[in-house]
Amino acid sequence: MDWQVRKDGGRLIGQPRGRVDETTWEKFSNDLIAAVREAAAAGLPLTVDLTGLDYMSSRGLRALTMAKREAGDAVAITLAGPNERMREILAISRYDKLFEIVDDVGL
């Protein structure tokens, strides 16, 4: 799993690529938490660009939860551009009730 982060349009955008499973979730979690802290320090919201992500298992979903807890009220987290598979996973896990999900990153 690859991870890139950039600032764009008054927000921080983190972009994972590949899949998040039992072999890659720790890197994803660490990168995501670092992005939350960077966004908090800069006073920016965080968009997680999911367009390059194949899927994530519960390990990845739980990393999202850890990030949300780290963010608290300081950083708003939005999930953007999930593919059909990710959209199904977010719905089945009911994470679509925990996170704001938008269709595209809106560059």
Place this chain on the structure above:
Amino acid sequence: MLVRFWGTRGSLPVAQRAEAIRAKVVRALVAADGRRFASEDEAAAFAQENLDFATYGAFGGATSCVEVEGADEAFMICDMGSGLREFGIDAMRRCAGGHARTYHFFMSHMHWDHIMGFPFFAPAFDANATIVVHSGHADAEEALRRQQEEISFPVPFDWLRATFEFVQHKPGEVVEVDGVEVTLVVQHHSHDSYGYRFARHGRSVIYSTDSEHKLDNMDSEAAFESFFKDADLVICDTMYSLGDSVSLKQDWGHSSNIVAVDLCHAAHAKKLALFHHEPTYSDEDIARMHAETVRYEELVRAERPALEVICAYDGLEVTV
């Protein structure tokens, strides 16, 4: 081994209300679309083949009680939820046919929904019965005795006629019980709970209910992957959605269908039985949860062999 589910509901027994039955009948009549049936058997066959389980059947509402058949002679039962009453009636029938009157119980924990069937367990009144209660807890006997006290129930424990033995086990120890290897694992739940692995003739069954898998304790996750390893059947607490289990219902001591699938995948388990169903769920809700879990397994399976996901219901039998 043969696994019989006598109670599969979590937390509180539930019963079908009239409107739920009416809805099933209505859906069946609409599906029949004017057909005529020569007999009830013919109608039953139509229902089996053409209606979904939530319409022609029901998942049931008795709380946790699962029989694992496969010991040399004795009965082996996980938990004493309200499903125990039905098991007790059936066990008396089998004993009348010559079955040994020894009962080995394996207690996940002593919360009310897991012991409430015991006061109605008819074999406890059989002077020729031996009842052995295996637990990881030191206070299993106290919990059963307290439940029979007069303020809660009219029949005190000491009036029961069976011979009782209470055995406390340590997690990780392998004990042989009437030809079956049994191992315990401690689980995250209020006052702790214990999961069990039953193994015989190269086959294994896991009973893991009332077990929360915490986000921030991946060492524990690895321990469960090891405990579930290569199991033929994993009976797993799937009471909540993952979203609920990490938010509103965090620290309520239960797990999700999502985590159950991922643990079974990592452990290379062969079959997962969804268990300890949320009491507020209708049959349609449980069927939907089952379908979603099957779909989730497909979505994250990758190169692994398929994990069969079944949904436990009161009366289900699974051969392992």
